Amino acid sequence: MRKLALRSLMAHKLRLALSGLAVVLGVAFVAGTLVFTDTLSRTFTALFESTTADVNVTAASAFDAQGPGMASGVLLPESLVDEVAGVDGVAAVAGYVQSEGVYVIGPDGKVVATGGAPGVGVGWNTDENLGMTLSDGRAPRADDEVVLDETTAEKTGYGVGDRVDVLTPGPRVEATVVGILRFGESGGLAGASLTAFEHTAAQELLARPGTVHGLSVEAADGLDDAVVAERIEEALGTGYDVTTRTEEVEAQKELLEGQLSFINIFLMVFAGVALFVGSFIILNTFAMLVAQRTRELALLRALGAGRGQVTRVVLAEALVLGFLGSTVGLFAGLGIASGLRAAFGTMGLTLDGGLVIQLTTVVASYVIGVLVTLAAAYRPARRAAKVAPVAALRDDQAMPERSLRHRAVGGSMLLLAGGAGLVAGLVQDDTTTAAALVGGGSLALLVAAIVLGPVLAGPFVRGVGAVLPRVYGPAGRLARDNALRNPRRSAATASALMVGATLVSAFSIIGASADESIGTTVDETLQADFIVSTSVGQPFSPAIAEEMRKIDGLSSVGVSRLASAQLDGEVSTFMAADEVTMAESMVLAMVDGEPTGGMLADTATAEDRGWEIGDIVQAVGVDGSERGITLVGTFEANPAVGPIVVPLEDVEQLGGDALDRWLFLEMADGADTGAVRDAAEAVLVDYPVVTVKDQAEFTQEQQAQVGQILMLINAMLVLSVLIAVLGIVNTLALSVMERTREVGLLRAVGMSRRQLRRAVRLEAVLIALFGATLGLVLGVAFGTSLVSVMEGQGISELAVPTVRLGGLVVIAGVVGVLAAVWPARRASRMPVLEAIATA
Structure with a gap:
């Protein structure tokens, strides 16, 4: 029977190709997704492993505002370097300064595009554990000298000796390129850019004089990292996070997996759609093939083949088809992975090295392709087994067709269940539950439509x-x-x-x-005449707001930021806005209380946390500072401001980065709109990533x-x-x-x-x-x-x-x-x- 199945397939090569193409496309997308995400993970893991010190020391924050392994915004005194250097087992220690929001201006006057990847600024450090090595030139020695990473230098054409403008979270800096650096073993930064300043200059620009963001420690030869980390903890006492290379890399990987999980889920959903749609083609194909071979199958029955043998013949064909389709799909998946890598590369996520093909990807491709094919072919195979032997003697024999009555009944029941799910979702107050009910109801309706299709x-x-x-x-x-x-x-x-x-x-x-x-x-919600922001949501220097306030024709400049703090013990990310913003630039549908004078929360959040007007909410910043903030009003949910709004002056007392996200400009009566806009754009000349927009442009x-x-x-x-x-x-x-x-x-x-x-x-x-x-x-x-x-x-x-x-x-x-x-x-x-x- 195996020979019969193979001969049947080889006798109809065109039919085989048409049937197998559905399997190829579905498997290719699954394999491509798995290869791409494995490559993505490998790129960042290699970056973490090659740039993480044996032991890392950072300030302990009151809560994890940004995720494991990421800077909390709490600085360390640089004098701590000498204290750690004296710990037994420490071979070398260096304080590092690093911050995002640092971008190079290209020769065309535009910011060098990173496609959403961060622009990072660091203080130059000779410790190779930080991953920076010079491939050309020398290290920066003065305030107006910088070193660029190889990729940024290649993009811009800048070389040693060229003058370059650099945007920082603070002022715009003009400096001379004195070196080109290579980061890590591969030199890849996954799309990010890296600019290195002289150490004290970096402290001035990215931290505060005499402070660092953390310490990188090299353990003495022969000593375990964990032993050195334990000794440092004993020497420093509380208030510090001390992690080994392994712990830091694992934390970074865990954070990365969480951040990138949506990519994997997103791609796998569409791979599932492809397989689901392809299964209809396979089902239809085998149903037609069985119908065309009625006489052949009946002849097998007449020669003594049992129903099980006939079923196995058809399933054997499906098995071969699934295997071949999975094989081709696996190789096609490599092409899809390459395409995804190129597509994400244009958006700034550059993946260095070759594609990563793991055994799990190969196994998953074959399992999925073969199982889907066998499942789709099972019903036609069972129908083939029911062919009567006498059919071999007739020319007009057709496969027996069941009544559509069962489909009509079953499909109608699914239709009612799906409709009930949609209705239940529409009357449900909880958004998560409502979305689940609507999704389930929609799926039931889709299956009902498939079942009722012939009807x-x-x-x-x-x-x-x-x-x-x-x-x-x-x-x-x-x-x-x-x-x-x-x-x-x-x-x-x-x-x-x-x-x-x-x-x-x-x-x-x-x-x-x-x-x-x-x-x-x-x-x-917005009443402002103009909004100042970046298109990618990056924060910018508060100096811009100060300059805007000097423009003739503006009656007010409102400031808004994003901030994180513990509010009554729960970590929250919220909007921080000044009095001008809440009084003049934004209109909220207030349910109770006043829009100014304290903290605001939408009604759902206030109810969920048990807050009432007049309550004092205990806020804790990343540096451990505490402050009581009074809840003065509740408003209807508004996605433009989020669930919570906290006064800017309170947030400034809780630590964190003092960087603005949005400015709201209000025109004075009788002011010339064109002149005011020209003046605002002139302020932003030194900040190419920041733009001024009217409401229509902001909406677009x-x-x-x-x-x-x-x-x-x-x-x-x-x-x-x-x-x-x-x-x-x-x-x-x-x-x-x-x-x-x-x-x-x-x-x-x-x-x-x-x-x-x-x-x-x-x-x-x-x-x-x-x-x-x-x-x-x-x-x-x-x-x-x-x-x-x-x-x-x-x-x-x-x-x-x-x-x-x-x-x-x-x-x-x-x-x-x-x-x-x-x-x-x-x-x-x-x-x-x-x-x-x-x-």
Whole structure:
């Protein structure tokens, strides 16, 4: 039986290729995702391992504001270096200064793009444990000298001796490049840029004179890092975090995994979609193949093969197909991983070295590809086993078809369950629970549509296809009848496209609603004439606000920051705003109390934490400083400000970085708008990453950020549409093979090649329109329901892009035409006599 399965596959190589392509695409995306994320992890892990000292000493913060291994903002006195140097077992120790927000200005006057990766400034240190080695020039010795990393130097063309402008969290610095540094063994910084200053200059710019961010310690030869760390802890006492290289690297890796987990989840979701859609193609393919081989399988039964043997023949074919598809998919996944690496590289995340291929990736690729193929082929295999031996004696034997009654009952029950889930989600107050109910209900509706597909296909094809005979004559009638001949096949083919159409339409609604919500929120919340900020959310120097206040024509300049603190024992990240911002620039829908004079919280947060107007909330900063802040008001949830707003003067007493995020400029009465804007832009000449925008421009900037995410999502969803197109091509091609004799008879009685091609195309269009229409209905239900429950997450307005959704149906029709090109051409070129003679 194994030989029979292999011979059957090899006898139909084209059929094998069409069937296996669905497996290849699904597995390729899974393998590509796993390889890319492993490569991503390896890049950063190697960076951590090559740049972490044997022992690291930092100030203990009151809470972990930024995550393990990241600077807390609490500084150490540099005199601590001598104290640690005297500890037994310490071979060398150096204090380091490092801070983000340092960017090089290129020769074109623009900031050297990092694509979102940080721009880091450090104090030059000769300790190689910090990973910095000179590849050209010398170390900086004066305040106006810097060393650039190799990648930044290559991007800008700067070399030793060139003058360069550098942005820092404080002032803009003009300096001479005196050296080029290599960071770590590979020289890669994963897209970030690194600028090294002379040590005391770095303290002035990035910390405070006489302070450092931490100490890097080299253990003496033969001593375990843990032993040296323990001795340092004993010498220093409390108030310090002392970690070994292993502990620090593990902490960094744990943080990295948490930060990058969304990438893995995001990519794996779409890999799952690809496999889910591909399973319909495999199921449809094997169902048709079994139907075409009815007589062959019946002959096997007549020769004594049992039902189990026939089932195993079909499953053996599926096993071979799954193995071959997984093998090709694994290699194709390397190409996808390379493409992902290049795409993320353009956004600043540069991954150095080759791709990482782990055994788990190989195993997962084969397991997933083979299991999906076997699962999809199981039902057709069971049907094949039910072929009666007497069928071998008949020419018109068809596979037994079960009634659609069970599908109608089961699908209706799923439909009711899905509808109940959506309704329950819409009336649920808790956003997380509501989203889960809507997601579960939507999934139930999707499965219901798949189950009910054959039941719905008949009425749809009859209704939409009624116009085809009138417009296209016999070709239109033949197309309609062929689509009606096997509603299960038509529905299974359309299901692949339906899944893609559902997701595309749902995300189109979410995207349009997000755009509308951003515009509404900005209009209703911000009253400022101009907003000063960076497009990537980076903080900037408070000196900008001071300069803005000197501009004639401005009545006020409001300042807002992001800050972290423990509020009543719970770590919180919130907006810190001054009195001007809350009194003049922002409008909140107050539920109780006043918008100024103390801390504000939205009603949900106040209720969750048990806060009432007049309560004093105990705040603890990263440096351990404490302060009681009075809650003076509650407001309706507003995504523009977040759940909590704390007065800026209170936050300044809690430590942390004093860097602004947004400035709100109010025009004085009668001031010239153009002149004020020109003056504001003149202030920002020395800060190219900071821009001034009116409300419309600020709204567009926020919408563009959401649009980039949705564009990436829709680009990934194109994969499911491409697989759906493959499904239509596959089904039509096999359908033409199945109807070879019928095609020959049609040609013999006078049907032209053109009419035959048209019939195949129209059949494809009917199937595509059915899938797209069903997907559109489901997508609208899913998208509108999800928007309704996401009001507390910032999407408060529902917008249905009717033109875009209508275009989706038109595109589906075009997809049907394109998918039918090759099958239609193949059908029209069949030799008439050979087709008629086909058994």
